[in-house]
Amino acid sequence: MAISDAALMMAWKEVLAMCNLKAGEQLTILTSDDSNQQIAGMARLAAADMGAVVTNLNLAPMNGEKAISRDKSGYIGKTALEHNKAALACLKASDFVIDTLQLLFSKEQEEILKTGARMLLAVEPPEIMLRMLPKPEDKARVLAGAKKLGVAKKMTVTSKAGTDFECDLGQYPVLTQYGLADEPGRWDHWPSCFVATWPTEKTANGTIVIEEGDILLPMKMYARSPVTFTVENGYVTKIDGGFDAEFLRRFMDSFDDPEAYAMAHVGWGLHTRAHWTVLGLTNPEAQLGMDARSFAGNFLFSTGPNTEAGGTRDVPCHLDIPLRNCSLSLDGEAMTKDGKVVPAEQR
Numbered sequence: 001m002a003i004s005d006a007a008l009m010m011a012w013k014e015v016l017a018m019c020n021l022k023a024g025e026q027l028t029i030l031t032s033d034d035s036n037q038q039i040a041g042m043a044r045l046a047a048a049d050m051g052a053v054v055t056n057l058n059l060a061p062m063n064g065e066k067a068i069s070r071d072k073s074g075y076i077g078k079t080a081l082e083h084n085k086a087a088l089a090c091l092k093a094s095d096f097v098i099d100t101l102q103l104l105f106s107k108e109q110e111e112i113l114k115t116g117a118r119m120l121l122a123v124e125p126p127e128i129m130l131r132m133l134p135k136p137e138d139k140a141r142v143l144a145g146a147k148k149l150g151v152a153k154k155m156t157v158t159s160k161a162g163t164d165f166e167c168d169l170g171q172y173p174v175l176t177q178y179g180l181a182d183e184p185g186r187w188d189h190w191p192s193c194f195v196a197t198w199p200t201e202k203t204a205n206g207t208i209v210i211e212e213g214d215i216l217l218p219m220k221m222y223a224r225s226p227v228t229f230t231v232e233n234g235y236v237t238k239i240d241g242g243f244d245a246e247f248l249r250r251f252m253d254s255f256d257d258p259e260a261y262a263m264a265h266v267g268w269g270l271h272t273r274a275h276w277t278v279l280g281l282t283n284p285e286a287q288l289g290m291d292a293r294s295f296a297g298n299f300l301f302s303t304g305p306n307t308e309a310g311g312t313r314d315v316p317c318h319l320d321i322p323l324r325n326c327s328l329s330l331d332g333e334a335m336t337k338d339g340k341v342v343p344a345e346q347r
């Protein structure tokens with residue numbers, strides 16, 4: 001269902017206030033030709049109404065001829081900023097960047113954040129953004145999970161379907177996503193609510209079984225048959241199964257880059273207003289799939305880049321695969337059990 005301009009403008013004011021936007025701050029709205037103009041337009045009105053000094057920066061789309069998926073996550077990390085010093089300078093001079101283009105996993109994003117700029121990605125449809133408007137309790141849930149993840153030495157994930165995966169932790173920082181860029185240098189994505197980190201290099205090992213109904217991103221498909229990932233020393237070495245397995249293999253192979261098979265962020269979903277079913281109820285091409293990445297209790301694993309964690313792996317192939325019915329533990333303490341979040345008081 002559509003969202004009115006007024007509702008979206010008010011939501012932007014609420015979110016920017018939670019991001020501590022102050023009058024006089026320099027706020028840049030980054031767009032490309034395929035940005036959602038309602039999101040960008042209502043952000044501009046909201047920020048201006050809050051007294052921010054607003055700049056609209058529009059960059060030409062790119063990678064259209066390189067990507068085989070139209071999804072923004074289908075080919076990541078290479079942006080028009082690579083050769084655009086003026087635009088990069090504008091973003092680095094900003095206190096706050098609203099990104100409707102998707103700089104995620106680009107080295108330029110890390111450069112901009114290092115200046116202390118806050119950056120909020122906003123590429124989901126407005127109705128999904130409003131249903132998952134960030135709330136303080138989302139942030140509290142994510143930070144509680146991050147506190148555990150930040151000191152854990154080992155993550156283990158199992159499932160009745162046969163997942164038996166583990167990795168050491170500690171080399172990379174914790175990724176917290178609760179939909180607000182509320183601290184200097186912080187990036188976030190409205191909407192999202194999950195916690196993750198990257199396995200210490202070469203320590204991810206085991207088997208990950210994708211069951212029928214688990215979600216394959218950026219394909220935006222529900223798996224229709226089991227797929228088994230074999231992970232050895234931090235890399236996916238085998239992908240076995242039927243059609244879905246072949247589809248994943250062929251997509252990854254099309255990038256012709258062995259780094260595409262590296263394990264990337266691993267963690268679990270914490271959003272109580274995200275739904276596993278949304279991908280089947282809405283136009284897959286019109287969303288990034290943040291319900292899938294964020295629904296409470298998922299085990300979200302990914303492959304490919306680690307630039308967001310300060311690494312140098314910038315391969316444009318990035319899978320995000322949220323699984324249901326998994327049990328994720330940190331140093332033996334259960335965070336999820338059979339796809340349900342274990343409440344802190346029951347740990």
Ligand SMILES: O=c1ccc(O)c[nH]1
Binds near residue numbers: 073192
């Ligand atoms: O918000 C996002 C989206 C994709 C991803 O891989 C991480 N966070």
